[in-house]
Each structure stands twice: as structure tokens, then as C-alpha cells.
Amino acid sequence: MKFRYSSAAVLSAISVLFGAAHAQTGTAKISDGIVKIGVLTDINGPFMDNVGKGSIVATEIAVEEFGGKVLGMPIEVVTADHQNKADIASTKTREWLDRDKVDAVTELGNSAVALAAMKIAQEKGRMSIVTGAGAQRISNEDCSPNNVHWVYDSYALANVGTKSLVKKGFKTWYYVTADYAFGHSLENDGKRFIEDAGGKVVGSSRYPFPGNDFASYIVKANESKASAVAIATAGLDLQNAIKQGREFGLGTGGQASVAMLMSIMDVHGLGLKNAGGMMFAESFYWDYDNASRQFAEKFMKKMKRMPTALQAGQYSAIRTYLKAVEQAKTDDVTEVIKAMKRMSINDAFAKNGKLRDDGKMVHDMFLVKVKTPAESRKPWDYYSIEETVPGSEAFEGLAQSKCALVKK
Missing domain, CATH: 3.40.50.2300 (Response regulator)
Incomplete structure (x- = not known):
């Protein structure tokens, strides 16, 4: 039996084979x-x-x-x-x-x-x-x-979100913390950086996560007279705590109100009336x-x-x-x-x-402050960058790493 091939079919087959070979064995191997x-x-x-x-x-x-x-x-x-x-x-x-x-x-x-x-x-x-x-x-x-x-990572967030503020004069801190592993981690990491910078945590309240009523915890924070109140939670709990905090005067009179993990969408959801004046660590701002x-x-x-x-x-x-x-x-x-x-x-x-x-990709981190409605000049004009922290200072050094890939 004889097989007949058209020249077009032969050329097509060669082209397919060549393309596949090039993907695998040529200059590019995909x-x-x-x-x-x-x-x-x-x-x-x-x-x-x-x-x-x-x-x-x-x-x-x-x-x-x-x-x-x-x-x-x-x-x-x-x-x-x-x-x-x-x-x-x-x-x-x-x-x-x-x-x-x-x-x-x-x-x-x-x-x-x-x-x-x-x-x-x-x-x-x-x-x-x-x-x-x-x-x-x-x-x-x-x-x-x-x-x-x-x-x-949690180290960089806690480091940039607390140490810089202690250096700015906020020496005493009070924590309102979600009572589960992530909240505990945010509080414990922050406490370490606050103390390393010469500050002190004067108290904390841990609420059952998820929560809706933050009034009693916020009252305790205000009564502590701490110069900074840190909210160690995220998402809707964070937004609710901030809204209720504003009703009780949290973050006024020279007191700093600090979110341990916050995003521009949290700010957008809260509105500048509620979020204005909040400070936190951030890694990106669209208008930078x-x-x-x-x-x-x-x-x-x-x-x-x-x-x-x-x-x-x-x-x-x-x-x-x-x-x-x-x-x-x-x-x-x-x-x-x-x-x-x-x-x-x-x-x-x-x-x-x-x-x-x-x-880990290390890079500059920012300490940001949320603008008030009077300070915002256009849609999504939400942050002022208070400090830029180099990656080498924001993230934990390799000398302290437990990663097996790091040569000691």
C-alpha cells in the first residue's frame, strides 16, 4: 500500500513538529x-x-x-x-x-x-x-x-505599625484584640516592638471573635489614658470597632488610633468621617x-x-x-x-x-495616616504617607531566620 501526502500537509506537519521541538529543546524551554x-x-x-x-x-x-x-x-x-x-x-x-x-x-x-x-x-x-x-x-x-x-508578613505589619509611632512620642499603648490566634499574634508581635522602642503596653481587652459590640472594650481603652489604642483584628470586626470607637471619642484629643491590619477597602467602607486619623502599616498606595x-x-x-x-x-x-x-x-x-x-x-x-x-521579597513599607474629609481632594484620596521604612528595617533579618534555605 502506498501513502500519498500533499506538500502542504508535509509542510504543516514539519511546522508543528518544529514548533513543539523549539518549545522543549530550542533556546526556550517551556x-x-x-x-x-x-x-x-x-x-x-x-x-x-x-x-x-x-x-x-x-x-x-x-x-x-x-x-x-x-x-x-x-x-x-x-x-x-x-x-x-x-x-x-x-x-x-x-x-x-x-x-x-x-x-x-x-x-x-x-x-x-x-x-x-x-x-x-x-x-x-x-x-x-x-x-x-x-x-x-x-x-x-x-x-x-x-x-x-x-x-x-505579620512581623513587618507589627514592626512598622508600632515602632515608628513610639518614636513619634506615642509611648503608652492599649490593645483591643480579637480572641483567637491571629489577634493574639498581632498583639504579641506589636508588644515586642513597642517595648523594644521604649514604649509600654498598659493593658488589653480580648473580645470573642467574631464580635458586634465593642463598647465595653473601648471604654476600658479610653479609661487607660494610653496615648495609642491598637485594634488587633480585621475585616468587618475592624470596621465595627472603629465606628463604635468614634462614638466614644476613640482617637481624639491627641490619642492615636492604630489598626494592626487595614486596607484601602476598609477605609472606603468606613468613610473618611469614621476612618480619618487612623494610622497603620501599608505596603502600597495607588497615588504614590x-x-x-x-x-x-x-x-x-x-x-x-x-x-x-x-x-x-x-x-x-x-x-x-x-x-x-x-x-x-x-x-x-x-x-x-x-x-x-x-x-x-x-x-x-x-x-x-x-x-x-x-x-521573602523585602521592599519599602509605609506608615500611613488616613485623611479627614477636609484633607481629601479627590475620589480615593485617602492616605498621607507619614514615614517610609526601608525593607531591610521593616522585615526580620536573615540572621534571625529559621528557614532551612538560609546559609548561616
Whole structure:
């Protein structure tokens, strides 16, 4: 039996074979001929405003800026809701890495979710990019050679959010704290920095989480005569505590009212009448410079609001990841992370950024103060930056790290 082939068919087959060979064995080595990014986030839960759809959009903006391709190969973004459950995150991560050939799983805005996904990514030889979770252990005792930790951690938040204020003269502190692990961590870390800077915690009240009535705790805070009152909680509890605090005069008469974890969406939800004068640590502000404003403008067109620090950090991390793939000429995780560590990272989110051996991206952090209605000049004009803290001072040093990747 004789087989006949048209010249067009032969040329087409050669072209396909050549393209596949080029993706794998030529100057560029891209697995499966595609770079696939999986955004695993909280789409419908309590953190959806800080991450969620906005983090997906931030990823898409970074991909669009690359023209949808890297090294001539297409970039694809897939998404899923982890529902803030580590078991759901684990199942989806395994499915993505085994069946769908995802190269990097990212966002992971919940520390338990992040730790679960990181472990699987390392096991499968793929990359995890944590932008939405802040537990220090992510890049400390549970660090992974396949993981990067991008936006902030609890150490930097407590450090910048307290030490700078003690130096400004706020020497005595009172804590209103959510009575669960995260709240305790915020209080304990903050207390350490306050005392290191020469200040003192004169008292604290722990409320059952979640809570609705903060009146008795706020009265105790006012009675303490502390020069600063720290609210160690997040989300709707934080907003409710601030609103009720204003009714009792919290943060007036020269007293500082400090949020241990706050975002621009919390400020937007509260309004400047309630949030004005609040101080906290922040890692991004949309109106900081031309680069941040350009990204914010793109984000605003898609989301009709300004990005949070976590969403800006997601954009930065994906942009840097794609640049590293381009420089390494491969999506192999080891080579990509090597390329990322060689970079100086300055973009819409990061100022003076550098990826360390423990996988933590250190960068400048800000102490911000929320403007009053009279101080705000335009929509979303919410922050004044009181102090810029270099990354080397904001984040814990490598000498104190428990990460096994750090050479002592």
C-alpha cells in the first residue's frame, strides 16, 4: 500500500513538529508549550474585596502587558475559589498541577491555604507565589525552595505599625484584640516592638471573635489614658470597632488610633468621617508615584475602584515571574526563582524590592495616616504617607531566620 501526502500537509506537519521541538529543546524551554498560572483566591468570602476578583484582574493586567505571550508561548490564567479552606485548596492545587499542568499557583490569600498549596507545589516540582497571606512561617520555618512570599508578613505589619509611632512620642499603648490566634499574634508581635522602642503596653481587652459590640472594650481603652489604642483584628470586626470607637471619642484629643491590619477597602467602607486619623502599616498606595497611578488607572477601568496592596502585589509578583521566565528562557521553577533573585524589583507595587534566599521579597513599607474629609481632594484620596521604612528595617533579618534555605 502506498501513502500519498500533499506538500502542504508535509509542510504543516514539519511546522508543528518544529514548533513543539523549539518549545522543549530550542533556546526556550517551556513545558507543554504554554505558561499556565492558577489564581487560587477568596472569590465570595470575607476577604473577597482585598483579594478575590481584584487579584484575578491584577493578574490579567500583568499578562496583558506581556501581550499574552512569553518567549513566544501563550500565557493562560485559570482561577478558583478556595473558600478559605485548606482541604479545598489542596484538592484544587493537586488537580491543577496533575491534570491541568499549571506552572505556578498563586495569590493564596489565607495562611492555612498558602501553606497547604506550597507543600503540594514543592512536591510536584512547580511554583507557588504567595501574595495574599501574611503568616511569617510561610518564608520562615515552613519556607520552600519553590515558593516566593511577596506582599507583607505579620512581623513587618507589627514592626512598622508600632515602632515608628513610639518614636513619634506615642509611648503608652492599649490593645483591643480579637480572641483567637491571629489577634493574639498581632498583639504579641506589636508588644515586642513597642517595648523594644521604649514604649509600654498598659493593658488589653480580648473580645470573642467574631464580635458586634465593642463598647465595653473601648471604654476600658479610653479609661487607660494610653496615648495609642491598637485594634488587633480585621475585616468587618475592624470596621465595627472603629465606628463604635468614634462614638466614644476613640482617637481624639491627641490619642492615636492604630489598626494592626487595614486596607484601602476598609477605609472606603468606613468613610473618611469614621476612618480619618487612623494610622497603620501599608505596603502600597495607588497615588504614590507615576507607576502606581498607571497601574491603578488600568485596574479602575476594570474594577471601578482602586486596588488594595494585595492586588497590587499580585500584579507585581506575576509581572516579575513572567520577566524571570523570559530571562531564564524556561518555566523551570528552579531557574525562574534564580532569575527572580537576580532582579532589583521596582514597579507599581515594590520600591527597592529584592527576593531573599528564604523566598521573602523585602521592599519599602509605609506608615500611613488616613485623611479627614477636609484633607481629601479627590475620589480615593485617602492616605498621607507619614514615614517610609526601608525593607531591610521593616522585615526580620536573615540572621534571625529559621528557614532551612538560609546559609548561616
